[in-house]
Structure formats: C-alpha cells, structure tokens
Amino acid sequence: MPLRVGYVREHFSSPLLQFAIDDRDQTFTLVECPSGTGQLISRLTNDEIDVAIALTDPLISGIANGSKEYKLIGSYVNTPLNWAVITGVESKYQSIADLEGTPIGISRIGSGSQTMAYVMALQQGWATTDDKLEFRVNNDIRGLIDSVNDGTTSAFMWEWFTTKPFVDAGQARFIGSVPTPWPSWLIAAHRSQERAPAHELRAFLRVLSKYVVEFDAPENRAGPNVEFIKEKFGYRKEDIEAWLKTVAYPNDCARIPEKVIADTLNMLKKAGVVKLSEGHQFDVTTFIDTTVAELT
Structure with missing residues (x-):
C-alpha cells in the first residue's frame, strides 16, 4: 500500500514533486494540504x-505539548523560512510595531502562522500571554488576504515568496519580515507502523535524499530548477532565482541534528508556545522515531 505523504504545494516541495513524477512503482501518493x-x-x-513534510516549529511544539500521534523521522530544509508580515492594501498599518494589541490572522490553531506571530511578539518585546495576543482563524492564504483587506485582522504571516505574487498583483502589502530562528522544514510520521512500517519510511527517505541532493546541486540551481518552479508555480524568474540563493537542503533526509530540536524548543519556550513545568527538561531523543531516523 503506498505511503500517504502530506505536503504544502509551495516551491519548497519541488524535490518531492520531482520524486513523485518519477515514482513509477507508486511507492507513495501525495496528499495536498x-x-x-x-x-x-x-x-x-x-x-x-x-508522512508529513511540514514546518519545524509546529511539529516540535505539538510533540512538546503532549501529542503522541506522530514523531519526527527526518530533515527537509536546512535554512530558515522568511515569514513576510502582510497587511491590507488600504490598512493603516505601516510597520510591525503598529500591530501591537491588534488581531492577527492565522490559518489554524497550532500552525506556523500562529507560532511565528508569537516569535514576532517576543522579538518586539510585546507580552505573549493568551490575553495579550488575539488570533483569528482564516484557514488559507485567500481567507487571510481577505481578512486584512476587510479589516477583521490587522496582518498575517506567510512565507515571503509564496505571498509575493499577491502583493505584486496589488492585493496586499508587505510591512516587514521575520525569519525563523531554526531550520524551516522537518519530516514526521504517524506513530502507527501498520500502514507505514519503518523499512518503507527509510526507503522513502533514502530516495527523497537523492532528489534533494540533485535539486541542491549548483548546475541544477542555475537552470533546471528555475524552469521547473516557473512551470509548476508560475513565479517570476527573478523571484525564483532570489529564493534559490537563500535555501539549502540536507545531504541525508534521515538525519536530524539534536541542536535543531533543542534550539527550537528553547525559543518556543521563550515565546510561550511550549509549556514546561518548573525544573523539568525535555529529552530530545523522545521527539524522533529512532527506528527510522538518526539523531546527530
């Protein structure tokens, strides 16, 4: 039975999409989220x-806050994600500082858009308690853009290049950005191995690593990657080239640096996203499935 692999249809997913095109044995199916x-x-x-290829911070905070349904099995992107801060075309907000005490749009509770709003608040010196930060759920990019233009939210956060076409089309405005203080994408798997046994997950990661390394190669960055992303996502050539200069992928998707988990947990605790009883510490080894991934 093919693995069901959840992903977000963004330029970061390009190596995965290239793998899917070549997967003649149908070892996995893509489930768009x-x-x-x-x-x-x-x-x-x-x-x-x-399997989910998803943002580092919500995956880690979910496990830290008690989820037993999944564990980390791999790494996907080594570089930070640049979160744009976006507001309405005619809104009064001109900078991140103007957003203090206003309702922030998020896609879902526990999403990266919510986690990064906490990080933004922490960097700005705002209180990050639940009674000081107000969130409104708007489901997806279209709902978020509508909310900043109808005034129900002040701003929302989304990946810079994914949002840029909407800004270029005059549907929203950038007022700043907040890069993640951690590598941006990890891979997780459901805890039950009935449908997805460890050997199948290891095989998937082994082949995915091959596509990731090929995508990361200088000769592919210089031309084929640009054309692939342009065809799949319709981005402008100059935007694709600018993004490719900022992104790096791992050599082995089945290896997870211990420092990534520890540093992300530390920042999430400071932002109030992760709760930890006084005197307790997290054991980072409990975050990964050691039958599939290696903690380095």
Missing part, C-alpha cells in the same frame, strides 16, 4: 496521512 502545517498535523494526528 493547502492550509499549511496546521492541516498537515491534523491529518497526521487523525491517521489520514502517514
């Missing part, structure tokens, strides 16, 4: 997908 990591985690938790 347009609402982002919150939707990926929900489907993973509900056993609707076997």
